[in-house]
Amino acid sequence: MPHSPEEKKKVLARIRRIRGQCEGLERALDAGADCAPVLQQIAAIRGAVNGLMSEVLESHLREQFGQAAHCDDDRAARVAEMTGLIRSYLK
Protein backbone atom coordinates (compact mmCIF):
# COMPACT_ATOMS: atom_id res chain seq x y z
CA MET A 1 0.00 0.00 0.00
CA PRO A 2 -0.40 2.30 -1.88
CA HIS A 3 -0.79 -0.12 -4.79
CA SER A 4 -0.84 2.05 -7.88
CA PRO A 5 2.60 3.13 -9.17
CA GLU A 6 1.58 6.83 -9.17
CA GLU A 7 0.41 6.84 -5.56
CA LYS A 8 3.53 4.93 -4.49
CA LYS A 9 5.76 7.41 -6.31
CA LYS A 10 4.16 10.41 -4.61
CA VAL A 11 4.52 8.83 -1.17
CA LEU A 12 8.14 7.80 -1.76
CA ALA A 13 9.00 11.33 -2.96
CA ARG A 14 7.63 12.73 0.32
CA ILE A 15 9.67 10.30 2.44
CA ARG A 16 12.87 11.12 0.55
CA ARG A 17 12.23 14.83 1.07
CA ILE A 18 11.84 14.24 4.82
CA ARG A 19 15.09 12.28 4.84
CA GLY A 20 16.77 15.20 3.09
CA GLN A 21 15.35 17.62 5.66
CA CYS A 22 16.80 15.45 8.44
CA GLU A 23 20.21 15.53 6.76
CA GLY A 24 20.01 19.33 6.47
CA LEU A 25 19.13 19.58 10.16
CA GLU A 26 22.06 17.34 11.08
CA ARG A 27 24.43 19.59 9.11
CA ALA A 28 22.97 22.71 10.72
CA LEU A 29 23.47 21.27 14.21
CA ASP A 30 27.01 20.14 13.41
CA ALA A 31 27.76 23.68 12.21
CA GLY A 32 26.49 25.08 15.54
CA ALA A 33 23.26 26.69 14.34
CA ASP A 34 21.20 28.78 16.78
CA CYS A 35 18.16 27.40 18.57
CA ALA A 36 15.51 29.41 16.68
CA PRO A 37 16.41 28.25 13.14
CA VAL A 38 16.89 24.68 14.40
CA LEU A 39 13.36 24.69 15.82
CA GLN A 40 12.07 26.11 12.54
CA GLN A 41 13.65 23.24 10.63
CA ILE A 42 12.18 20.70 13.07
CA ALA A 43 8.73 22.32 12.70
CA ALA A 44 9.09 22.00 8.91
CA ILE A 45 9.89 18.29 9.30
CA ARG A 46 6.87 17.88 11.58
CA GLY A 47 4.67 19.49 8.94
CA ALA A 48 6.11 17.20 6.26
CA VAL A 49 5.48 14.09 8.36
CA ASN A 50 1.86 15.16 8.89
CA GLY A 51 1.57 15.73 5.13
CA LEU A 52 2.95 12.24 4.50
CA MET A 53 0.47 10.67 6.90
CA SER A 54 -2.38 12.52 5.23
CA GLU A 55 -1.16 11.47 1.77
CA VAL A 56 -1.11 7.79 2.78
CA LEU A 57 -4.60 8.00 4.32
CA GLU A 58 -5.98 9.83 1.27
CA SER A 59 -4.36 7.34 -1.08
CA HIS A 60 -5.84 4.43 0.91
CA LEU A 61 -9.28 6.04 0.82
CA ARG A 62 -9.08 6.48 -2.97
CA GLU A 63 -8.12 2.83 -3.35
CA GLN A 64 -10.80 1.54 -0.97
CA PHE A 65 -13.70 3.69 -2.15
CA GLY A 66 -12.77 4.72 -5.70
CA GLN A 67 -14.53 1.65 -7.13
CA ALA A 68 -17.86 0.17 -6.14
CA ALA A 69 -17.60 -2.51 -3.46
CA HIS A 70 -18.38 -6.09 -4.47
CA CYS A 71 -21.08 -6.50 -1.85
CA ASP A 72 -22.50 -4.90 1.31
CA ASP A 73 -20.22 -6.89 3.62
CA ASP A 74 -17.15 -5.83 1.68
CA ARG A 75 -18.28 -2.19 1.84
CA ALA A 76 -19.00 -2.39 5.58
CA ALA A 77 -15.56 -3.93 6.22
CA ARG A 78 -13.85 -1.14 4.29
CA VAL A 79 -15.79 1.55 6.15
CA ALA A 80 -14.91 -0.06 9.49
CA GLU A 81 -11.21 -0.28 8.60
CA MET A 82 -11.07 3.32 7.37
CA THR A 83 -12.85 4.79 10.41
CA GLY A 84 -10.45 2.83 12.64
CA LEU A 85 -7.45 4.34 10.83
CA ILE A 86 -8.88 7.87 11.15
CA ARG A 87 -9.49 7.32 14.88
CA SER A 88 -5.95 6.02 15.42
CA TYR A 89 -4.04 8.65 13.52
CA LEU A 90 -5.99 11.89 13.86
CA LYS A 91 -4.24 13.54 16.75
Place this chain on the structure above:
Amino acid sequence: MPHSPEEKKKVLARIRRIRGQCEGLERALDAGADCAPVLQQIAAIRGAVNGLMSEVLESHLREQFGQAAHCDDDRAARVAEMTGLIRSYLK
Protein backbone atom coordinates in the same frame (compact mmCIF):
# COMPACT_ATOMS: atom_id res chain seq x y z
CA MET B 1 -24.30 16.68 9.70
CA PRO B 2 -24.25 14.07 11.15
CA HIS B 3 -27.73 13.21 9.85
CA SER B 4 -28.79 10.12 11.76
CA PRO B 5 -30.17 10.77 15.26
CA GLU B 6 -27.72 8.27 16.84
CA GLU B 7 -24.63 9.88 15.29
CA LYS B 8 -25.87 13.34 16.24
CA LYS B 9 -26.50 12.23 19.82
CA LYS B 10 -22.97 10.84 20.17
CA VAL B 11 -21.41 14.02 18.81
CA LEU B 12 -23.55 16.29 21.02
CA ALA B 13 -22.66 14.23 24.10
CA ARG B 14 -18.96 14.77 23.34
CA ILE B 15 -19.41 18.55 22.96
CA ARG B 16 -21.31 18.81 26.23
CA ARG B 17 -18.59 16.87 27.99
CA ILE B 18 -15.97 19.30 26.63
CA ARG B 19 -18.07 22.24 27.84
CA GLY B 20 -18.22 20.61 31.27
CA GLN B 21 -14.43 20.16 31.26
CA CYS B 22 -14.05 23.89 30.46
CA GLU B 23 -16.31 24.77 33.39
CA GLY B 24 -14.24 22.53 35.69
CA LEU B 25 -11.06 24.21 34.49
CA GLU B 26 -12.55 27.65 35.13
CA ARG B 27 -13.45 26.64 38.67
CA ALA B 28 -9.96 25.20 39.25
CA LEU B 29 -8.33 28.44 38.08
CA ASP B 30 -10.66 30.55 40.18
CA ALA B 31 -9.74 28.44 43.20
CA GLY B 32 -6.04 29.10 42.52
CA ALA B 33 -5.01 25.62 41.31
CA ASP B 34 -1.32 24.90 40.62
CA CYS B 35 0.15 24.95 37.14
CA ALA B 36 0.69 21.20 36.75
CA PRO B 37 -2.93 20.07 37.37
CA VAL B 38 -4.20 22.98 35.24
CA LEU B 39 -2.05 21.80 32.33
CA GLN B 40 -3.30 18.25 32.87
CA GLN B 41 -6.90 19.44 32.59
CA ILE B 42 -6.09 21.42 29.42
CA ALA B 43 -4.39 18.34 27.93
CA ALA B 44 -7.54 16.32 28.70
CA ILE B 45 -9.64 18.94 26.89
CA ARG B 46 -7.25 18.83 23.92
CA GLY B 47 -7.64 15.05 23.78
CA ALA B 48 -11.43 15.36 23.94
CA VAL B 49 -11.47 17.92 21.09
CA ASN B 50 -9.35 15.59 18.95
CA GLY B 51 -11.75 12.76 19.78
CA LEU B 52 -14.68 14.94 18.74
CA MET B 53 -13.04 15.83 15.43
CA SER B 54 -12.34 12.16 14.76
CA GLU B 55 -15.94 11.21 15.65
CA VAL B 56 -17.33 13.77 13.18
CA LEU B 57 -14.99 12.59 10.40
CA GLU B 58 -15.80 8.92 11.07
CA SER B 59 -19.51 9.66 11.16
CA HIS B 60 -19.26 11.53 7.85
CA LEU B 61 -17.35 8.64 6.30
CA ARG B 62 -20.00 6.15 7.43
CA GLU B 63 -22.71 8.33 5.92
CA GLN B 64 -20.87 8.92 2.64
CA PHE B 65 -19.63 5.38 2.03
CA GLY B 66 -21.97 3.17 4.04
CA GLN B 67 -24.31 2.78 1.05
CA ALA B 68 -23.42 2.22 -2.58
CA ALA B 69 -23.04 5.45 -4.58
CA HIS B 70 -25.69 6.17 -7.23
CA CYS B 71 -23.14 6.46 -10.02
CA ASP B 72 -19.40 6.80 -10.65
CA ASP B 73 -19.51 10.61 -10.64
CA ASP B 74 -21.26 10.64 -7.28
CA ARG B 75 -18.69 8.21 -5.87
CA ALA B 76 -15.78 10.25 -7.24
CA ALA B 77 -17.22 13.46 -5.74
CA ARG B 78 -17.56 11.81 -2.31
CA VAL B 79 -14.01 10.48 -2.45
CA ALA B 80 -12.68 13.94 -3.42
CA GLU B 81 -14.60 15.65 -0.60
CA MET B 82 -13.47 13.12 2.00
CA THR B 83 -9.78 13.25 1.02
CA GLY B 84 -9.99 17.06 1.18
CA LEU B 85 -11.36 16.89 4.73
CA ILE B 86 -8.62 14.46 5.80
CA ARG B 87 -5.95 16.74 4.30
CA SER B 88 -7.39 19.81 6.06
CA TYR B 89 -7.84 18.37 9.51
CA LEU B 90 -5.11 15.80 10.02
CA LYS B 91 -2.47 17.84 11.78
Place this chain on the structure above:
Amino acid sequence: MPHSPEEKKKVLARIRRIRGQCEGLERALDAGADCAPVLQQIAAIRGAVNGLMSEVLESHLREQFGQAAHCDDDRAARVAEMTGLIRSYLK
Protein backbone atom coordinates in the same frame (compact mmCIF):
# COMPACT_ATOMS: atom_id res chain seq x y z
CA MET C 1 -1.21 29.34 39.02
CA PRO C 2 -1.08 31.82 37.39
CA HIS C 3 -0.68 33.96 40.49
CA SER C 4 -0.78 37.53 39.27
CA PRO C 5 -4.28 38.93 38.67
CA GLU C 6 -3.39 40.01 35.09
CA GLU C 7 -2.13 36.56 34.05
CA LYS C 8 -5.16 34.91 35.66
CA LYS C 9 -7.51 37.28 33.84
CA LYS C 10 -5.97 36.50 30.45
CA VAL C 11 -6.19 32.75 31.03
CA LEU C 12 -9.79 32.93 32.26
CA ALA C 13 -10.79 35.02 29.23
CA ARG C 14 -9.39 32.31 26.94
CA ILE C 15 -11.29 29.54 28.75
CA ARG C 16 -14.56 31.48 28.54
CA ARG C 17 -14.03 32.03 24.83
CA ILE C 18 -13.53 28.28 24.34
CA ARG C 19 -16.72 27.60 26.30
CA GLY C 20 -18.53 30.07 24.03
CA GLN C 21 -17.14 28.30 20.96
CA CYS C 22 -18.46 24.98 22.32
CA GLU C 23 -21.89 26.50 22.79
CA GLY C 24 -21.82 27.85 19.21
CA LEU C 25 -20.86 24.40 17.93
CA GLU C 26 -23.70 22.80 19.88
CA ARG C 27 -26.18 25.23 18.33
CA ALA C 28 -24.77 24.60 14.84
CA LEU C 29 -25.16 20.84 15.27
CA ASP C 30 -28.66 21.20 16.66
CA ALA C 31 -29.56 23.31 13.61
CA GLY C 32 -28.28 20.53 11.31
CA ALA C 33 -25.09 22.23 10.03
CA ASP C 34 -23.05 20.53 7.30
CA CYS C 35 -19.93 18.52 8.05
CA ALA C 36 -17.39 20.98 6.58
CA PRO C 37 -18.35 24.04 8.70
CA VAL C 38 -18.69 21.81 11.79
CA LEU C 39 -15.13 20.56 11.29
CA GLN C 40 -13.96 24.15 10.81
CA GLN C 41 -15.50 25.13 14.15
CA ILE C 42 -13.88 22.13 15.86
CA ALA C 43 -10.51 23.06 14.33
CA ALA C 44 -10.94 26.59 15.71
CA ILE C 45 -11.61 25.15 19.18
CA ARG C 46 -8.54 22.94 18.86
CA GLY C 47 -6.45 26.01 18.00
CA ALA C 48 -7.89 27.90 20.97
CA VAL C 49 -7.10 25.02 23.37
CA ASN C 50 -3.50 24.94 22.10
CA GLY C 51 -3.32 28.71 22.59
CA LEU C 52 -4.59 28.32 26.14
CA MET C 53 -2.01 25.65 26.93
CA SER C 54 0.73 27.85 25.54
CA GLU C 55 -0.53 30.86 27.55
CA VAL C 56 -0.43 28.85 30.80
CA LEU C 57 3.08 27.54 30.08
CA GLU C 58 4.34 31.04 29.14
CA SER C 59 2.75 32.54 32.23
CA HIS C 60 4.36 29.88 34.43
CA LEU C 61 7.74 30.53 32.83
CA ARG C 62 7.42 34.28 33.47
CA GLU C 63 6.57 33.60 37.10
CA GLN C 64 9.36 31.04 37.61
CA PHE C 65 12.16 32.87 35.81
CA GLY C 66 11.11 36.53 35.84
CA GLN C 67 12.92 37.11 39.13
CA ALA C 68 16.34 35.86 40.20
CA ALA C 69 16.22 32.52 42.05
CA HIS C 70 17.09 32.56 45.75
CA CYS C 71 19.87 30.00 45.36
CA ASP C 72 21.31 27.48 42.90
CA ASP C 73 19.16 24.62 44.23
CA ASP C 74 16.01 26.68 43.80
CA ARG C 75 17.03 27.59 40.25
CA ALA C 76 17.84 23.96 39.39
CA ALA C 77 14.48 22.80 40.75
CA ARG C 78 12.62 25.37 38.64
CA VAL C 79 14.52 24.38 35.51
CA ALA C 80 13.77 20.70 36.14
CA GLU C 81 10.06 21.37 36.68
CA MET C 82 9.78 23.54 33.57
CA THR C 83 11.58 21.08 31.28
CA GLY C 84 9.29 18.33 32.61
CA LEU C 85 6.22 20.38 31.71
CA ILE C 86 7.55 21.10 28.20
CA ARG C 87 8.27 17.39 27.69
CA SER C 88 4.79 16.39 28.87
CA TYR C 89 2.75 18.89 26.91
CA LEU C 90 4.61 19.53 23.66
CA LYS C 91 2.88 17.13 21.33
Place this chain on the structure above:
Amino acid sequence: MPHSPEEKKKVLARIRRIRGQCEGLERALDAGADCAPVLQQIAAIRGAVNGLMSEVLESHLREQFGQAAHCDDDRAARVAEMTGLIRSYLK
Protein backbone atom coordinates in the same frame (compact mmCIF):
# COMPACT_ATOMS: atom_id res chain seq x y z
CA MET D 1 22.60 25.50 19.86
CA PRO D 2 22.71 23.34 21.93
CA HIS D 3 26.19 24.44 23.00
CA SER D 4 27.38 21.78 25.41
CA PRO D 5 28.81 18.64 23.79
CA GLU D 6 26.47 16.37 25.79
CA GLU D 7 23.29 18.20 24.76
CA LYS D 8 24.46 18.30 21.12
CA LYS D 9 25.19 14.58 21.19
CA LYS D 10 21.72 13.72 22.50
CA VAL D 11 20.03 15.86 19.86
CA LEU D 12 22.15 14.46 17.02
CA ALA D 13 21.39 10.90 18.16
CA ARG D 14 17.67 11.66 17.93
CA ILE D 15 17.99 13.09 14.41
CA ARG D 16 19.96 10.07 13.20
CA ARG D 17 17.32 7.76 14.65
CA ILE D 18 14.62 9.64 12.75
CA ARG D 19 16.66 9.36 9.55
CA GLY D 20 16.92 5.62 10.16
CA GLN D 21 13.15 5.39 10.68
CA CYS D 22 12.65 7.17 7.34
CA GLU D 23 14.94 4.68 5.62
CA GLY D 24 13.00 1.79 7.18
CA LEU D 25 9.74 3.30 5.97
CA GLU D 26 11.14 3.70 2.47
CA ARG D 27 12.16 0.03 2.41
CA ALA D 28 8.73 -1.03 3.71
CA LEU D 29 6.97 0.94 0.97
CA ASP D 30 9.30 -0.41 -1.70
CA ALA D 31 8.50 -3.93 -0.49
CA GLY D 32 4.76 -3.22 -0.83
CA ALA D 33 3.82 -3.05 2.86
CA ASP D 34 0.16 -2.71 3.84
CA CYS D 35 -1.41 0.60 4.79
CA ALA D 36 -1.85 -0.09 8.52
CA PRO D 37 1.82 -0.88 9.34
CA VAL D 38 2.95 2.01 7.10
CA LEU D 39 0.77 4.42 9.10
CA GLN D 40 2.14 2.96 12.33
CA GLN D 41 5.69 3.67 11.17
CA ILE D 42 4.74 7.23 10.18
CA ALA D 43 3.10 7.77 13.59
CA ALA D 44 6.33 6.56 15.24
CA ILE D 45 8.31 9.09 13.18
CA ARG D 46 5.86 11.83 14.16
CA GLY D 47 6.35 10.93 17.84
CA ALA D 48 10.13 11.00 17.39
CA VAL D 49 10.03 14.44 15.72
CA ASN D 50 7.92 15.78 18.61
CA GLY D 51 10.44 14.27 21.04
CA LEU D 52 13.28 15.98 19.16
CA MET D 53 11.53 19.35 19.28
CA SER D 54 10.93 18.94 23.01
CA GLU D 55 14.58 17.93 23.58
CA VAL D 56 15.83 21.07 21.77
CA LEU D 57 13.47 23.33 23.74
CA GLU D 58 14.41 21.69 27.05
CA SER D 59 18.10 21.93 26.25
CA HIS D 60 17.71 25.62 25.35
CA LEU D 61 15.87 26.25 28.62
CA ARG D 62 18.62 24.57 30.63
CA GLU D 63 21.23 26.71 28.89
CA GLN D 64 19.28 29.96 29.28
CA PHE D 65 18.13 29.53 32.88
CA GLY D 66 20.61 27.05 34.38
CA GLN D 67 22.89 29.90 35.53
CA ALA D 68 21.92 33.19 37.11
CA ALA D 69 21.39 36.00 34.59
CA HIS D 70 23.94 38.85 34.57
CA CYS D 71 21.31 41.52 35.11
CA ASP D 72 17.56 42.11 35.07
CA ASP D 73 17.55 43.14 31.38
CA ASP D 74 19.37 40.00 30.39
CA ARG D 75 16.91 37.87 32.40
CA ALA D 76 13.90 39.65 30.87
CA ALA D 77 15.27 39.15 27.35
CA ARG D 78 15.74 35.41 27.96
CA VAL D 79 12.24 35.06 29.36
CA ALA D 80 10.79 36.90 26.35
CA GLU D 81 12.72 34.73 23.88
CA MET D 82 11.73 31.50 25.61
CA THR D 83 8.02 32.35 25.85
CA GLY D 84 8.09 33.26 22.13
CA LEU D 85 9.56 29.85 21.28
CA ILE D 86 6.93 28.05 23.38
CA ARG D 87 4.17 30.04 21.68
CA SER D 88 5.52 29.25 18.20
CA TYR D 89 6.12 25.56 18.59
CA LEU D 90 3.48 24.27 20.99
CA LYS D 91 0.85 22.99 18.63
